[in-house]
Amino acid sequence: MKALVTGAAGFIGSTLCGRLIESGAEVTGIDCFTDYYPRPLKERNLAGLRKARGFTFVEQALAKANLDDLLHGVTHVFHLAAQAGVRKSWGRDFGVYTVNNVEASQILLEACVGKPIERFVYASSSSVYGDEVAMPMREDARPQPVSPYGVTKLAAEQLCYLYHVNHSVPTVSLRYFTVYGPRQRPDMGFSRFFAAVLRDEPITMFGDGRQTRDFTFVADAVSATVHAATRGKPGGVYNIGGGSRVELLDVFELIRLVTGRPLKIERLDAQRGDMRDTYADTTHARADLGFAPTVTLEQGLRAQYEWITSIDAK
Numbered sequence: 685m686k687a688l689v690t691g692a693a694g695f696i697g698s699t700l701c702g703r704l705i706e707s708g709a710e711v712t713g714i715d716c717f718t719d720y721y722p723r724p725l726k727e728r729n730l731a732g733l734r735k736a737r738g739f740t741f742v743e744q745a746l747a748k749a750n751l752d753d754l755l756h757g758v759t760h761v762f763h764l765a766a767q768a769g770v771r772k773s774w775g776r777d778f779g780v781y782t783v784n785n786v787e788a789s790q791i792l793l794e795a796c797v798g799k800p801i802e803r804f805v806y807a808s809s810s811s812v813y814g815d816e817v818a819m820p821m822r823e824d825a826r827p828q829p830v831s832p833y834g835v836t837k838l839a840a841e842q843l844c845y846l847y848h849v850n851h852s853v854p855t856v857s858l859r860y861f862t863v864y865g866p867r868q869r870p871d872m873g874f875s876r877f878f879a880a881v882l883r884d885e886p887i888t889m890f891g892d893g894r895q896t897r898d899f900t901f902v903a904d905a906v907s908a909t910v911h912a913a914t915r916g917k918p919g920g921v922y923n924i925g926g927g928s929r930v931e932l933l934d935v936f937e938l939i940r941l942v943t944g945r946p947l948k949i950e951r952l953d954a955q956r957g958d959m960r961d962t963y964a965d966t967t968h969a970r971a972d973l974g975f976a977p978t979v980t981l982e983q984g985l986r987a988q989y990e991w992i993t994s995i996d997a998k
């Protein structure tokens with residue numbers, strides 16, 4: 685496999701690059717270090733990879749990169765680059781989301797036309813669903829995102845489908861459900877919760893705490909992504925959810941257990957754009973990709989906590 689991974693310095697992208705290199709693939713990673721969170725965290729994600737044989741890193745925005753050169757000889761594209769995060773996608777910041785999530789995806793897809801690529805795997809999101817779909821969420825439900833971020837992730841998913849149907853680019857879209865574990869972005873819930881506990885500060889809880897999420901450990905999300913590159917049906921869309929659907933209040937209990945520290949909770953109003961619940965029907969991913977999540981929420985939280993305390997100790 686000769687892979688191009690976009691968003692290679694990010695949380696999931698860097699973990700995916702590591703897995704691909706371990707399996708003997710030749711990997712080019714591209715990332716432009718958007719300022720959504722600090723560059724040193726992304727450099728830390730890349731540190732091991734930069735020394736790995738078979739890994740090449742290109743610092744560039746997709747729109748500015750020489751994609752024909754980068755795609756030369758590439759058999760598999762993993763498109764994870766995006767402006768992530770739901771809450772910042774309102775207002776004037778929306779332009780950042782359309783540029784990085786929609787326009788950059790179209791530019792990359794266009795560059796793939798006519799090239800002998802075996803799969804183009806796109807990192808979509810459970811955010812495409814919104815609050816109107818039945819639980820568990822099935823891929824054929826009508827998506828109605830409740831955040832501008834979700835709209836851009838859905839738009840890029842539709843572009844993937846268009847480029848498959850019109851130009852035979854073998855796209856496979858994976859709707860990741862809340863991914864967590866070592867390297868998780870600092871704006872995401874578990875990262876914020878652990879950071880607050882370690883500083884003995886209150887955890888900010890938006891809403892009543894009864895909202896639910898289907899959490900997916902990063903190693904399981906990466907396994908699904910690797911399998912999608914060989915087994916995903918071109919033009920297909922798959923839910924990737926870890927099967928650990930829990931209420932936020934139960935997450936707090938687990939965090940108390942894992943850290944052994946008391947939690948102080950500060951309650952704020954629910955945020956615009958946050959979905960009430962997510963819960964993946966993974967029937968298709970199980971059948972086609974052999975997806976079988978292996979890490980329980982407690983195990984995954986322990987792994988994330990160990991990672992945080994180990995980097996804090998350095």
Ligand code: NAD
Pocket residue numbers: 690691692693694695696697714715716717718719720726744745746747763764765766767768783784788807808809810837859860861862863864869
């Ligand atoms: P991340 O922010 O850690 O990684 C994304 C990376 O993409 C960043 O390093 C950023 O610098 C880079 N990037 C953004 N725009 C770029 C551009 N135009 N050119 C080059 N690089 C660019 O985010 P993550 O949590 O690792 O998410 C990875 C992907 O998975 C994203 O597409 C995200 O939408 C999707 N996703 C993530 C989750 C989750 O729970 N983390 C859930 C659903 C979907």
